Amino acid sequence: MTTSSWVPGAAGSGYDVDHLPYAVFTTAEDDEPRVGVRIGGLVLDVAPVAAAEMLDVAALFEQPTLNPLMAAGPQVWASVRTWLTQLLTDEAERELVEPHLVALDEVTTRLGFEVADYVDFLCGKQHAENAGRIFRPDSEPLGANFTSLPIGYHGRAGTVVVTGTPIARPSGQRPSREGPTFGPTRRLDLEAELGFVVGTPSATPVGTGALADHVFGVTLLNDWSARDIQAWESQPLGPFLGKSFGVSVSDWITPLAALEPAKVALPAQDPPPLDYLVVEDPRPGYDVEVEVILNGEVVSRPPYRVMYWSPAQMLAHLTSNGATLRTGDLFGSGTISGDEREQRGCLLELSWGGREPFTAGGVERSWLEDGDEVTLRATAPGASGGRIALGEVTGRIEPATSQR
Template sequence: MTSWVRDPAFARDQPFGPQTLPYGVVDAGDGPRVAVRLGEHALVLPSVAHDLGDLAPLVAGPSLDRLLAASRVEWSALRARLISLVTRSGTPAGAQLVPLTDVRMSLPFTVGDYVDFFSSRHHAENMGRIMRPGTEPLQPNWTHLPVGYHGRAGTVVVSGTDVERPHGQRRGKDGPHFGPSGRLDIEAEVGFVCGGPVARRVSTSSAPEHIFGVVLVNDWSARDIQGWEYVPLGPFLGKSFLTSVSAWVTPLDALAVARVKVPDVGHPRMPYLVEDSPWGLDLRLAVEWNDTVVARPMFAEMSFSCAQQLAHMTVNGASVRPGDLFASGTVSGPTQTQRGCFMELSWGGRDRIRLSDGSERTFLEDGDTVVISATAPGEDGSVVGIAPVEGTVLPAVDL
C-alpha cells in the first residue's frame, strides 16, 4: 500500500491500518477535536475539512455527537472518503497528523442511556454454578430472550481512567457489613454505540441503521456487594460505580467480514428475534492482568447478536437515540482460558491465578491494571482492531 502516512502500524496486517479507521476525540493542546486513528497517530479531521467536503460538518465539533446523529448513508460515505484520503500518495493540504503519545483522549460521545446484557451462555452457566450451587445454572427465560438491565450512564468513562475501589454492603456471617469491596472484578464485554434517527421497535433487519460502531467495555464489578444486593432486582451498587469504554469507536462497516451466525439456543427464536442475515461477530478478545494475558474470550460464542439485543431492547416501545450505549455482557467461552471475568477464572475465589511476575490473585488488588483488547478478521486477510480499554485500581477513599 502506498500512502502519505509514514507509520509502520498503519498497514493492512496491523489492527489500525486503513481497514479500521476508528473515530475518537483528541486534545493536542488546542482543545478536543474529532480524529481518526491511523496506526499510532491521530488524523485531526477538521484539519482536512476541505477534502471531506459536504461531510466535514459531521466531524467539526468537540465530540462524535454530530456524527452519531447522522444516517448510515452518511456514515458509509464519510468512511469511503476517509479511506480514499488516507491511502493516496500525496499529503492532504493542512493535514494534522499527531502521535498518540502527544494527545489526551476524551470520552468520544455523550452517553445517553446505557444497557448491559448477559448473553454468553458459558458465563451465565458458570455464574449460576458459582452463585447458586446445586440449582439449575440457567434461569428458564435465558434462552428465550437477551437478559439485560439498565446501567448508569453518568459513570461511563474513557479508557485510562483510574478505578476507585467502591464501598457498599456485603454479606457477613453475623449480618451485613459496610466497607470497601474485597472482591473487585472485571467483565470483558463488547459495547455498541447507537446513532441515526430516534426510533422505537427496531427490527433485527433495521438494527444496523441504529448501530454506529463498536467499543470494548470493562464492566467493573464488586462481586461481594453484588452478591448481597442482587436478589430480587439485580445489579445496582456492585456495578454502577464505574464502566470503562474504549477511546476509539470502530465503525460497524469495518466489521463486515467478521459477521457470523450466533450459536443455536436449542429451540426456535421468537419472530422478532429472527435475523434475515447474521449479526454475530467473530471478535477475539484478550484480557491482560498486570501485563499477563489470563484469558482469550471469543465473542462468536455469544448466544444473542447486537441486532437481537437492540430489537429486544426496543420491542416494548422503548426508544433508541444517538449516544445510547449497550454492552454484550461478559464474553466467556467453554474453556478456562476463555473466561471473561475473574469470578469465573478463580471460580468464586477458590482458585488462585498466577501472573508472570510470580504473584497470585483471585480478585483485583490496589495498583492492579487490566487491559482488554480485541481484533477481528478484515477484508483480504487484514486485521481489524477494536481499541483497548484499560484501567488501574486505586485504594478506596476513607468515608
C-alpha cells in the same frame, strides 16, 4: 480487498484503511477538541481537510463529541468512510492530507461520545452457566429465561469513563454470617465485554435487520463489578451498587462497518427465538478475539464469536416494549467467556468464586487488589486479509474513598 494506505506504517497494521476508528482529541498546540481518525500510528485531524474540500458535513468534525456525526445516520457514515479511504489510499491526496496527520503520542483523547443511556446484557451462555454453577451449585445453572430473551439491566450512564480513568474501589453492604456490614468490596472483579454505540435514534421498536441503521460503532468495555455487594443486593431486583460505580470504554470507536469481514454465524439457538428476535442475516455474530491483561500478563482470551445472543437481537429486545433509542446510547454484551478456563472473561469464573485461585505474576489471585491494572485488547478479521485492532481499555484500581 481494500487497498492499503500510503501513510507510513499503516499498511498491514491493525489501523490500516480497513479500520479507521474515530476519537475526539486535542493537542498541546490546540486545546479545542475535535474529531480524529486513526491511521497507523498517526491521527488525521479531519476537520481542516473536510473544510478544504468543502464537504457538506465538514462541521461534524469540528465538534467536541462524536454525537453529531453519529446522529447524521448511516448514509453519512458510509460516505465519510468512502471519502476517508480515498484520501488515505490515493497518493494524489497526500499533499492535502499529510500536514494534518499528528503522531499518536502528541494527542490527548477523551470520552468520544456523550452517553445517553447505558444497558448491560447477559448474552454469553458459558458465562451464565458458570455463574449459575458458582452461585447456585444445587440448582440448574442456566436461568429458565436465558434461551428466550437477551437478559439485561439498566445501568448508570454517568459512570461510563474513558480508558485510563482510575477506578476507586467501591463500598457497599457486604453479606456475612453475622449480618450485612458496610465497607470496601472484598471481591472486586472485571468483565470483558463489547459495547455497541447507538448513532441514529428511534421512537419505535427496531427490528433485527436494522442494526447497521442505528449502531454507529463498537468499543471494548469493562463492566467493573463488586461481587459481594452484587450478590447481597441483587435479590430480587438485580444489579445496582455492585455495578454502578464504573464502566470503562475505549477512546477509539471502531465503525460497525469495519467489522463486516468479522461477521460469523451464531451458535445454535434452541429453542428458536420468538418472531421479533428472529435474525434473517446468516452471520449476525462477530469473530472478535479479546485478551484480558492483568498487570501486564495475559490471563484470559475470551472469544466473542461464541456469544448466544447477537447485538441485533439485543437491540431488538431493548426497544421491543417501546423504549426509545437516543444518539449516544450504549449497550454492552455481558461477559464474554468461552468453553475453556483460559477463555473466561471475569475473575469470578477464573477463580471459580474465589475457591480455585489462578496464577498471575507468579502469585495466586482471586480478585482485584488495589494498584492492579487491567487492560482489555482485541482484534478481528479485516477487509485487507489481516486483522484490525480495537482500541484498548485500561483501568487501575485505587483504594476506596473514605466514608462518613
